[in-house]
Amino acid sequence: MSFDPNRDYPLGAQRPELVTTPSGVPLSELTLAAAREGRIDGAEMRATPRTLRLQAEVARAAGRPQLAENLERAAELASVPDDLLLEVYTALRPGRATVVELERWATRLEELGATATAAFVREAAAAYEERGLVRAQ
Numbered sequence: 200m201s202f203d204p205n206r207d208y209p210l211g212a213q214r215p216e217l218v219t220t221p222s223g224v225p226l227s228e229l230t231l232a233a234a235r236e237g238r239i240d241g242a243e244m245r246a247t248p249r250t251l252r253l254q255a256e257v258a259r260a261a262g263r264p265q266l267a268e269n270l271e272r273a274a275e276l277a278s279v280p281d282d283l284l285l286e287v288y289t290a291l292r293p294g295r296a297t298v299v300e301l302e303r304w305a306t307r308l309e310e311l312g313a314t315a316t317a318a319f320v321r322e323a324a325a326a327y328e329e330r331g332l333v334r335a336q
Contacts, residue, residue, distance in 0.1 A: 202214070202253060202256070204253075204257040204259070204260035204261075205260050208257045210250065210257070211226055217249075217250070217253060218250050219250075220239070220243040220244070220245070221242065221243065221245060221277075224243055229243070246273070247277060248274040248275065251273045251274035252270070252274045254270050255268075255270035255274065268315070272316050272319065275312055275313040275314070275315060275316055276316055278311070278312070283307070286304075287304050287308065287320065291320065291323055293327060294334055295334060296333065296334055297333055297334050297335070298324050298327075298328050299336065300334075301320055301321070301323065301324035301327075301333070304320055305317040305318075305321045308320060
């Protein structure tokens with residue numbers, strides 16, 4: 200059966216077979232008991248890129264394009280290591296990075312397949328430079 204963002208929302212209730220953990224554990228097996236027994240761990244309790252893309256389709260079908268774009272960026276970031284995300288987040292705080300450093304982060308994100316987020320970082324760098332919010336070189 201094909202995915203219909205109008206009919207299949209909420210995913211967990213209407214199409215639970217489409218929702219899995221990063222290692223493929225089905226939604227039905229994500230229970231408190233499974234966590235207590237050590238059958239799943241914290242790394243499994245996160246959304247997958249596929250689930251986030253499906254949620255983006257739902258948002259777009261509901262007339263919420265900004266939410267859809269955010270979910271698409273989240274989908275591309277779901278596979279980016281947490282420590283790298285934290286470094287990018289820190290660099291994006293006003294006055295923390297130079298324009299050159301932000302461009303390096305954008306390039307690194309592109310290498311990891313996060314092209315929309317890389318564009319976002321470049322847009323932020325341009326806005327920060329215009330407003331004097333980048334660190335001096």
